[in-house]
Amino acid sequence: MNKRMILMSMKASIITGPEKSEIVEIAIPSISAEEVLIRIKVCGVCASELHSWLEGGYGRRPILGHEPVGIIEKVGSQVQGFEVGDRVTGLIQNAFAHYAKVNYRLIVKVPEVLDDLEALGEPLSCLMSGADRTPVSPGDDVAVIGAGFMGLGFLQLMALKGAGRIIAVDMREESLEHAKRFGADEVYTPQNVKPEYKVTEWRHMDQGIKGMDVSVDATGSQGGLQLAGEMTGVHGVLSVVGFHQGNGGLRNVNMELWNWKAITVINAHERRDAVHIKQMEAGLKLIANKKLNMKDLITHVYNLDEIDKAYDAIKSKPAGFIKSVIKMD
Ligand SMILES: [Zn+2]
Incomplete structure (x- = not known):
């Protein structure tokens, strides 16, 4: 050569x-x-x-x-x-x-x-645009299901948007430790999520069980999506941040549950390049000013x-x- x-x-x-x-x-x-x-x-x-x-x-x-x-x-x-x-x-x-x-x-x-x-x-920019598309009001209870890279980034942004309490859920104990380090207030494995954090039946409403204002699926898995659906309170928001691949992209959801709870389901992905670029610049600013780690x-x-x-x-x-x-x- x-x-x-x-x-x-x-x-x-x-x-x-x-x-x-x-x-x-x-x-x-x-x-x-x-x-x-x-x-x-x-x-x-x-x-x-x-x-x-x-x-x-x-x-x-x-x-x-x-x-x-x-x-x-x-x-x-x-x-x-x-x-x-x-x-x-x-x-x-x-x-x-x-x-x-x-x-x-x-x-x-x-x-x-x-x-x-x-x-x-x-x-x-995926994290930033996803967080931008996920409505959070100051003081909201927010669950982030999946405490991998995306979940840990997302929970920091939920805190920046004013979440009052952040509940992280992951199957791995080690990920729950990471979640605490990055700002989760409470952490649970899926099996240990408190019953009062799930609204799965009519009577739960009468019992004053509120569930989450916002549930985020950051797993891209069937189990994560299902749990996020269960944790979303009446008129709450379910935000799909995880990328759902495998099984031909097919997922089972409890549509009856989603229906009667009148939840808002957000696909928190973004395909517009110009939006990505704008969010990227905003995210770099947050990192430069030590607001996002x-x-x-x-x-x-x-x-x-x-x-x-x-x-x-x-x-x-x-x-x-x-x-x-x-x-x-
Ligand atoms: Zn990527």
Whole structure:
């Protein structure tokens, strides 16, 4: 390989089979007039891509990774507001690689005071837009079901929105400890949730059982959704933050219960890029001003050739695990 070839190629990690990744040498992406080329520094490993890794990328040999922070290396002729050397994050795909390209409208600058690891843009905007779409009034009782990365981020934002009491629920004792650390007032395993926190029958209303003003499903699982439905009080809000995958996306819900309780069900996901970008900037401001702690949610750091280990950690959850990040060498 001559020197010119080396300069034009980069390392990327592609999925080659079920639970199997490989480092390949491929061309550095070329950019169009509105795009920037980003040298990736770190990239979060997202549970939303776990299924793709488990299934072997569905035969497509994809480059995963959509939660990077990096430095602009090149700007297209029509790019506005960004220059070479800017540290950015954003809605950027194929980022388990040394370089990725993206339209400049999909990135934001990272404030200088932030560490790379706490500035992952995409999960931040998911949390922020989800919290924005979830109505909380000052003093509300809020349950967050699932105290993984998303749940722990979300419960901090519920506190910022004025929740009077935050109840975290998770199957793992260790996650409940994390939840306490990040601001939960009470923590329970699903089996131990107090009966007065659930409204599942008419008579509960007569007995003055209120349930939660807001219940958040941050699990993406059948059990989490069901429990959130049970904990939501009459005319309360059920907010679906977790990404529901598996079983063809199908879930069973007790529609009769949801119906008579007159609950408001919110799908707290966001698909509009412009909203994501706005929420990302707002989230970075919260982190910079120490109102939101994302840094302590990053517990495991791996190299690019250790992506299988990083996904396996999402599956097996080693001691202390909340979220893993890939650091480029
Ligand atoms: Zn993600």
